[in-house]
Amino acid sequence: MAPPSRVSLDDRPRRGTAVEHPRDRLIVALDLPSVDAAEAVIDRLGEGVTFYKIGYQLAFAGGLALAQKLIFSGRRVFVDLKLHDIGNTVEKGVESIARMGATFLTVHAYPQTMKAAVQGRGDSNLRILAVTVLTSYDDADLAAAGYDFTVPELVAERAAQAHDIGIDGLVCSAEEAAMLRPKIGHGMALVTPGIRPSGAEVGDQKRVKTPRDAILAGADYLVVGRPIVAAPNPRASADAIVAEIEAAVNEQV
Numbered sequence: 001m002a003p004p005s006r007v008s009l010d011d012r013p014r015r016g017t018a019v020e021h022p023r024d025r026l027i028v029a030l031d032l033p034s035v036d037a038a039e040a041v042i043d044r045l046g047e048g049v050t051f052y053k054i055g056y057q058l059a060f061a062g063g064l065a066l067a068q069k070l071i072f073s074g075r076r077v078f079v080d081l082k083l084h085d086i087g088n089t090v091e092k093g094v095e096s097i098a099r100m101g102a103t104f105l106t107v108h109a110y111p112q113t114m115k116a117a118v119q120g121r122g123d124s125n126l127r128i129l130a131v132t133v134l135t136s137y138d139d140a141d142l143a144a145a146g147y148d149f150t151v152p153e154l155v156a157e158r159a160a161q162a163h164d165i166g167i168d169g170l171v172c173s174a175e176e177a178a179m180l181r182p183k184i185g186h187g188m189a190l191v192t193p194g195i196r197p198s199g200a201e202v203g204d205q206k207r208v209k210t211p212r213d214a215i216l217a218g219a220d221y222l223v224v225g226r227p228i229v230a231a232p233n234p235r236a237s238a239d240a241i242v243a244e245i246e247a248a249v250n251e252q253v
């Protein structure tokens with residue numbers, strides 16, 4: 001496969017990445033085994049966190065009902081189900097999630113899947129995020145999966161396709177944020193997992209940045225799971241990350 005040739009994209013306005021309070025740029029991944037466990041963490045986080053992500057583990061253990069509860073209570077919810085199926089199935093699934101009132105939904109960044117997701121989203125407030133290359137992958141993982149691209153090459157190619165299709169944002173590592181911003185403009189959100197405060201355990205993540213470096217690289221939202229939900233004091237961990245986001249924002253101006 002030849003390396004991607006696209007170098008620049010237009011800056012047309014789309015659903016927009018409004019400048020948000022530092023606290024609202026932190027998305028906590030509720031990777032927990034039950035609704036009870038998730039609600040215990042949410043209670044401990046209190047007013048400290050406004051945006052939650054629900055992925056496979058919790059979604060398949062009653063998490064979608066909890067998502068609805070969180071939305072009714074004024075929190076924002078990111079449904080991280082990384083959809084990928086035939087177009088009709090993706091479109092109808094996205095329509096159902098749009099009716100829930102979720103803010104973000106992920107799909108894999110394949111053109112057919114992304115087009116179906118944009119169709120299913122319609123005029124709703126749901127914003128579709130395309131997962132470019134998982135943050136647990138490096139170049140060797142891509143080669144093992146049969147790709148003849150480096151991570152930055154594949155991320156850039158998928159970002160270009162997502163942009164052209166009308167996707168609202170990208171999931172990528174903050175390692176790629178600075179490279180992507182000039183290509184996608186400010187109308188698409190950059191949502192970055194693989195965030196680790198300095199000294200935190202990296203675990204299975206391979207492309208990581210600290211909260212400060214992610215913001216300085218141009219990330220809009222930081223997704224953080226284990227460093228908060230597995231911490232002895234989740235609220236203190238979340239507050240420290242928000243403080244780091246705020247300091248980085250102040251460094252930018």
Ligand SMILES: O=c1ccn([C@@H]2O[C@H](COP(=O)(O)O)[C@@H](O)[C@H]2O)c(=O)[nH]1
Pocket residue numbers: 029031055131133134135136171172193194195203205223224225226227
């Ligand atoms: O490329 C991706 C896409 C999604 N994720 C999800 O984000 C969180 C990260 O959790 P940590 O505990 O902070 O590692 C998790 O829910 C993943 O499914 C990702 O890490 N990378």
